[in-house]
Amino acid sequence: MAAQQTRVGQAGRSAKSFKSCDRDCYGGVIGGGVTRNPIVPQLFADALARPLEVAATNEAAALGAAMCAAVAVGTYDCVEEASLAMTSEGKKYSPTADGTSYLQRKYKVFQKGTEQMAPVWASIEEDAKH
Structure with missing residues (x-):
């Protein structure tokens, strides 16, 4: 149970860090099979209130490894150069005002619920020690 609480807290902190980023960047790139459904990337964009791009490749991890290999054998001088040459x-997806507003309201309810569950999780964790 404590592990669940920790994961929830980490996800919330990651989203807050991403949303508060002062860097001049597009937003983020997401990938994986679930992004084949256009609802999922839109949901992420709305939840983070940031524009997102779905990776053009189905195998982003393999492409990243290939970029590193290309740099290692001297095809490219750096990963940034390899990335520019090997990706498209x-x-x-841009966040929508309605979607972002809706998810912010739901997140406040979620936060309240996790705060109220903290003593329960602590009790369950304490019981598990005995």
Whole structure:
């Protein structure tokens, strides 16, 4: 149970860090099989209130490894150069005002619930020690 509480806390902190980033960047790139459903990247964009791009490749991890290999054998001088040469832009998703507002309201309810559950999780964890 404590592990669940920790994961919830980490996810919340990661989202807050991403949303408060002061860097001049597009937003983020997401990938994986679940992004084949256009609802999922839109949901992420709305939840983070940031524009997102879906990776143009189905195998982003393999492409990253290939980029590193290309740099290692001298085809490219650095990963940034390899990335520019070996990738293409994917579909972009912008947050919608309605979606972001809805998810912010739901997140406040979620936060209240996790705060109220903290003593329960602590009790369950304490019981598990005995």
